[in-house]
Amino acid sequence: MQTNFSEKQLENKDNQSTEKIFKKCVHCGMCNATCPTYGILGDELDGPRGRIYLIQDMLENEKKPSAKTVKHIDRCLSCYSCMTTCPAGVNYMHVIDHGRKYIEQNYKRPFFDKILRNFLSIILPNVKYFKIMSIFVKIGKPFKFIFPKKIKDMINLMPTSFPKKTLKVKEVYRAKAKKKIARVALLTGCVQKEISPQINESTIRILNRHGVEVVTPKKIRCCGSLNHHLGRNEDAHKDFVNNINTWYDEYLNGNLDAILSNTSGCGTTLKDYEFIFRNDKELKKKAKKISKLTKDVSEYLSESLNLKIEKKEKKYRIAYHSACSMQHGQKVHSQPMELLSKTKNEILEIPSGHLCCGSAGTYNILQGEIAKELLKDKVKNIESLDPQIISTGNIGCIIQISNGTKIPILHTVEILDWYTGGPKPKVLQKL
Numbered sequence: 001m002q003t004n005f006s007e008k009q010l011e012n013k014d015n016q017s018t019e020k021i022f023k024k025c026v027h028c029g030m031c032n033a034t035c036p037t038y039g040i041l042g043d044e045l046d047g048p049r050g051r052i053y054l055i056q057d058m059l060e061n062e063k064k065p066s067a068k069t070v071k072h073i074d075r076c077l078s079c080y081s082c083m084t085t086c087p088a089g090v091n092y093m094h095v096i097d098h099g100r101k102y103i104e105q106n107y108k109r110p111f112f113d114k115i116l117r118n119f120l121s122i123i124l125p126n127v128k129y130f131k132i133m134s135i136f137v138k139i140g141k142p143f144k145f146i147f148p149k150k151i152k153d154m155i156n157l158m159p160t161s162f163p164k165k166t167l168k169v170k171e172v173y174r175a176k177a178k179k180k181i182a183r184v185a186l187l188t189g190c191v192q193k194e195i196s197p198q199i200n201e202s203t204i205r206i207l208n209r210h211g212v213e214v215v216t217p218k219k220i221r222c223c224g225s226l227n228h229h230l231g232r233n234e235d236a237h238k239d240f241v242n243n244i245n246t247w248y249d250e251y252l253n254g255n256l257d258a259i260l261s262n263t264s265g266c267g268t269t270l271k272d273y274e275f276i277f278r279n280d281k282e283l284k285k286k287a288k289k290i291s292k293l294t295k296d297v298s299e300y301l302s303e304s305l306n307l308k309i310e311k312k313e314k315k316y317r318i319a320y321h322s323a324c325s326m327q328h329g330q331k332v333h334s335q336p337m338e339l340l341s342k343t344k345n346e347i348l349e350i351p352s353g354h355l356c357c358g359s360a361g362t363y364n365i366l367q368g369e370i371a372k373e374l375l376k377d378k379v380k381n382i383e384s385l386d387p388q389i390i391s392t393g394n395i396g397c398i399i400q401i402s403n404g405t406k407i408p409i410l411h412t413v414e415i416l417d418w419y420t421g422g423p424k425p426k427v428l429q430k431l
Contacts (some may be wrong), residue, residue, distance in 0.1 A: 001025040001052075004060050013279045015059060018098045022056055024090045025049070031082035031092070036356045037075050040373050045072040048082040048092050055099035065107040073099050075370065077363055078229055079324035079356040084331075093329070094275065097228065104231030116150060120362050121232055125190045125222035125239070134160055153368040157399060165197045171218060173204050177211035182257040182304065185215050185247055187270070189263050190222045192395045198425070199395065202417035203262050203297055209421055210305045215254070219246045223261075225269035229361055241283065244273060248286040251293070258304070259290060262297040262413055264394040265361060268329035270294040296326060298393055298412055302335040309342050309419050316431070318415070319348045319387035321378075321401065323394035324356045336393055336412045343419045351381045359400035371400070379404040388431055391415055 001022045009015050031048040032038045038047035054069050082092050123129045138160035144152050188200050204214050224239035261267030271294050277287035320337050327333040340347045358364050358374030390409040398409050408427040418424050
């Protein structure tokens with residue numbers, strides 16, 4: 001792709017990086033073939049190639065973003081399916097992040113849209129605020145018919161009760177095996193640790209059982225991805241810096257063999273810290289180390305541990321949903337299925353599994369109608385396999401898909417924990 005940035009514009013480090021990405025694009029359009037929003041809407045501007053043109057036009061001409069441009073950029077899921085398809089290796093993730101940052105800095109959003117985005121930015125990464133809001137949702141649920149559609153969708157997605165935790169919250173979980181073989185940090189997530197504490201508990205148990213010590217520093221809050229993808233870079237930056245410094249200190253003081261994420265969207269952002277801080281003299285080295293240490297939990301279990309699988313009499317048909325941020329963002333796809341195959345159950349790959357379920361962080365709230373279309377297609381493809389269980393590696397996908405089907409859905413580590421000596425997940429008690 002030909003670019004026309006001025007020398008002065010290229011003094012901006014973000015413009016420098018994005019221009020290099022633009023130049024890789026050969027306009028082939030193969031990205032559109034696997035883009036979920038292009039598939040549904042059929043508009044060139046709702047595909048990666050069209051969005052790249054829009055962002056290039058904004059940046060090169062230093063335009064104030066139009067409502068039309070913002071609409072098409074906002075409709076992007078950040079599923080990164082286009083990156084898996086692209087033959088030229090265009091890093092669309094960094095282009096769309098730059099576009100969103102530019103829009104946030106130069107576009108005045110409508111009042112309701114701005115309030116909703118501010119609300120999501122404040123509530124979702126903060127456990128205390130989230131739990132308080134759940135109380136209001138519980139009270140207001142009978143009256144949801146009076147609210148605008150986006151608020152109704154948010155109410156439907158919001159939990160009104162939280163499971164009881166079975167593990168005591170600690171900063172260090174000692175290895176249970178005779179010999180400690182590794183020490184890792186676990187990102188416990190924002191609201192995941194409240195709405196689905198069993199995911200972290202299963203992760204800790206399976207690691208401890210196989211000789212891995214797990215640390216969960218109190219200073220770690222949010223990975224920063226939610227605000228990052230909303231274009232709110234200042235808010236995201238605070239979390240980025242806190243996490244990098246905290247984990248790097250942990251690495252220096254007690255050694256870390258890995259930093260694990262069991263939420264694939266978070267893991268994708270952690271692995272991108274190196275790029276985000278590429279021009280920061282103070283944090284560049286630290287950020288690079290954190291990115292190199294980061295692994296999805298399934299990636300770590302597959303590469304570093306020999307799981308001791310217990311035999312079960314009953315066999316299950318398990319459909320594996322490969323979360324977009326994992327298969328496209330982190331290029332981790334086969335490992336979870338290989339791990340699940342060790343349980344001797346029948347592991348099923350979902351038709352058109354490269355397509356998003358519609359969760360995508362806050363997408364199912366901000367772009368509810370498109371998200372519902374994607375969910376409908378995803379559930380149809382899952383149910384065509386007639387599985388007894390659905391497995392995936394992302395809490396957002398779990399919440400989204402569970403709103404479209406009655407088939408039990410579990411995080412992959414919950415199943416692996418059960419098959420290596422942990423408790424049977426509650427949702428499977430009746431199967």
